[in-house]
Amino acid sequence: MKLCHTAFIAATALAVTVQAQMVSVVQITDMRGVISYQVMDREEYNALVKEIKEETAVYAVAAAESKKEWDANKDNKLPFQGNRIKPRTAKKMPPDFNDAEKAEKRRSKLEERYNAKQEAELEKESNRRKMSKLSDAELAKEEERIRAYDDCYNLIVKKMGEKLGRPVPAFGFGVFEPKQDEKKAEN
Numbered sequence: 001m002k003l004c005h006t007a008f009i010a011a012t013a014l015a016v017t018v019q020a021q022m023v024s025v026v027q028i029t030d031m032r033g034v035i036s037y038q039v040m041d042r043e044e045y046n047a048l049v050k051e052i053k054e055e056t057a058v059y060a061v062a063a064a065e066s067k068k069e070w071d072a073n074k075d076n077k078l079p080f081q082g083n084r085i086k087p088r089t090a091k092k093m094p095p096d097f098n099d100a101e102k103a104e105k106r107r108s109k110l111e112e113r114y115n116a117k118q119e120a121e122l123e124k125e126s127n128r129r130k131m132s133k134l135s136d137a138e139l140a141k142e143e144e145r146i147r148a149y150d151d152c153y154n155l156i157v158k159k160m161g162e163k164l165g166r167p168v169p170a171f172g173f174g175v176f177e178p179k180q181d182e183k184k185a186e187n
Contacts, residue, residue, distance in 0.1 A: 023103045025093040025110060031085050032153060034171045037093070037110045039103045048090050055160060055168055056087040062159035069155065078145060081152040088168070 026040050026048070040048065063082050070080045093110065097103040157168050 022096045022098060023100050024096045025103055025107045027091045027093055027110070028171075029086075029089045030170045031088055031157065031168065032170065033084075033086070035114055036171045037107045037114070039100060039107050045090070045092065052088050052090055054164060058160055058163040059087045059156075062156050062163060065159050066152065066155040070152065076148070076151075078148040081145075081149040082156060084149065085153055085156055 021041070023039050023041050024045060026038050026045055028036050028038060028048070030036070063085070067080045067082055070076055070082075093106070097106070157170070160168050
């Protein structure tokens with residue numbers, strides 16, 4: 001009887017150890033819609049989900065405040081571009097792995113597919129622009145829309161950072177921080 005009990009405890013301990021070492025590939029989408037894949041264990045994933053819940057809770061208020069500030073600024077000719085900005089998301093990609101190397105291989109494959117898709121979309125957009133032969137005025141208008149989107153994004157992220165007391169992560173794009181020379185010029 002003691003032998004069975006000891007074997008059961010050992011098997012349970014082994015199962016807990018194996019379960020604790022499980023890792024997952026997690027798809028993280030930032031506020032601009034850029035996707036990244038990371039290998040995480042359960043604790044890291046739970047911490048990420050907690051961060052995202054905090055960000056989601058303050059997002060609506062930060063977006064509303066940013067829109068008011070945007071509308072109050074008479075220099076802004078375009079409407080607030082906040083509808084394209086969404087809170088971050090995280091999603092586990094099946095399956096879970098016991099081996100971190102296998103999870104890393106899966107992450108690499110997913111990332112390669114995503115990057116290939118992004119390159120194809122950029123090439124398609126580039127070809128579309130070449131074929132449409134936009135005038136200088138249309139190109140300037142497009143650049144103004146992009147700048148307005150970036151300004152809206154930076155405004156929302158700044159307000160969220162103030163409310164959270166920490167920066168909101170992004171992939172490849174950061175919050176615009178004026179250079180020291182620009183800060184001096186403003187003062």
